[in-house]
Amino acid sequence: MVETVLFVVFAITALGGAISMVWARNPVYSALGLMLTMFSLAVFYVSNAGHFVAVVQVIVYAGAVMTLFLFVIMLIGVDKDEDRSEDIPFQRPLTLILLGLFAGGVLVAGARAWTTGTVSPTEPVNGTIEAIGESLFGDWVLPFEVTALLLIIAAAGTIALAFFGGDDEEGGS
Amino acid sequence: MTVTPGWYMALAAVLFVIGAAGVLLRRNALVMFMSVELMLNAVNLTFVAAGRQLNLLDGQVSVLFVMVVAAAEVVVGLAIIVTVFRRRATASVDELAELKG
Numbered sequence: 001m002v003e004t005v006l007f008v009v010f011a012i013t014a015l016g017g018a019i020s021m022v023w024a025r026n027p028v029y030s031a032l033g034l035m036l037t038m039f040s041l042a043v044f045y046v047s048n049a050g051h052f053v054a055v056v057q058v059i060v061y062a063g064a065v066m067t068l069f070l071f072v073i074m075l076i077g078v079d080k081d082e083d084r085s086e087d088i089p090f091q092r093p094l095t096l097i098l099l100g101l102f103a104g105g106v107l108v109a110g111a112r113a114w115t116t117g118t119v120s121p122t123e124p125v126n127g128t129i130e131a132i133g134e135s136l137f138g139d140w141v142l143p144f145e146v147t148a149l150l151l152i153i154a155a156a157g158t159i160a161l162a163f164f165g166g167d168d169e170e171g172g173s
Numbered sequence: 174m175t176v177t178p179g180w181y182m183a184l185a186a187v188l189f190v191i192g193a194a195g196v197l198l199r200r201n202a203l204v205m206f207m208s209v210e211l212m213l214n215a216v217n218l219t220f221v222a223a224g225r226q227l228n229l230l231d232g233q234v235s236v237l238f239v240m241v242v243a244a245a246e247v248v249v250g251l252a253i254i255v256t257v258f259r260r261r262a263t264a265s266v267d268e269l270a271e272l273k274g
Contacts, residue, residue, distance in 0.1 A: 003176045011184050018188050018211055022195040027203050034207050037188070041214055044181055048225045050233045057217075060240055065210065065247050072251045073203055076258040087267070095197045099190045106186040114179040114226065121228045135234050147241045154245035158252040165256035 003047050014040035027073045031066055038062045050127040181222035188215035202254050202264045206247075213243045 017036030024030045038061045045054035136144055188211060195208025217236045224232020258264055 004174055007176045007180060014184065014188060015191070018191040021204070021207060021211065022191055022199065027201060030204050030207055034211060037211060038214060041218055044184075044218055045221050045236075047176070048178070048181065048221045050221045050224075050236070053217075053221060053233045053236050056237065056240060060244060061210075061214070065244060068247060068251060069203070069207060072255060076203075076255065076264055092198060095194065099194050099197075102193075103186060103190040107183055110179060110183055110186070114182045115223050117227060119226075119228050123228065125225055125228050125230050125233070127230065127233045131230055132233060132237070135230050136237070139231075140234050140238075143238060147238060150242065150245050154248050158248050161249075161252040161256050165252070165259070 006043060006047055010040040010043045013037075014044075028070070031069050031073060034069075035062055035066045038066070045127075049125055052127050052129050052132045178222040178226040182219050185215040185218040185222070188212075188218070200265050200267050202257075202266050205266065206250055206254070210243065210247070213239060 014037045017033040017040065019033075021030045021033035021037070024033060038057060042054040042057040042062070045051075045057060192208045192211035192215060195211065196205050199205055199208065217239055220232040220236045220239070222232075224230060254264060257269065261268065263269075
């Protein structure tokens with residue numbers, strides 16, 4: 001019962017945030033709508049026994065990523081409205097039709113079966129830090145190391161872009 | 174009435190479609206980028222719900238990896254957007270048409 005109420009309330013919140021993100025003319029409102037959706041998703045993670053993932057969602061996404069987005073929005077200006085006229089006349093209806101077909105197909109297929117495969121472990125999943133850590137440093141230790149490499153490469157690339165990317169001469173740096 | 178994991182996956186599908194609509198319909202590079210983030214988040218919700226349905230923790234571990242990759246992607250992508258803005262003073266993807274044939 002509690003989960004049903006939580007689902008309905010935060011599903012409406014998440015959908016409202018997502019739609020306002022796509023709809024808003026001002027990018028700041030878009031960022032705030034996305035933040036609302038991310039907080040709602042953290043609630044859904046808690047209802048699905050993903051406690052640690054929910055904490056990481058709030059800290060990394062709502063905290064770090066959206067702050068970065070807001071910084072960049074402030075940096076490159078929010079006052080310019082984009083014009084909403086479309087160069088390709090049929091793009092907007094075609095997009096909506098295709099996406100509607102996609103969503104309808106997924107929902108119809110999901111009404112038959114959302115997951116396939118057999119459920120072998122009997123105890124329900126519980127995403128505590130201990131369980132996640134055992135899995136992360138056991139079965140998943142090699143992907144974990146590779147993500148460290150990925151983060152170093154991303155940081156180095158960002159620093160390189162910040163130092164050499166803004167030169168006026170073509171092919172500079 | 175109980176909430177099954179399928180409900181969460183249906184919601185995630187709708188959120189994914191909204192994110193895809195944002196990428197296809199908006200032309201502000203920042204808003205398009207936020208829409209990509211929304212699509213990644215929708216897939217994360219699918220991972221967590223499927224992990225609960227199958228009693229596997231691997232779904233939640235996958236979500237952590239998606240978050241790491243998304244964080245790296247955000248950093249590099251925003252750096253590219255800022256670099257383009259420093260050169261062109263625009264964030265609209267329609268004005269970046271050098272590769273147009």
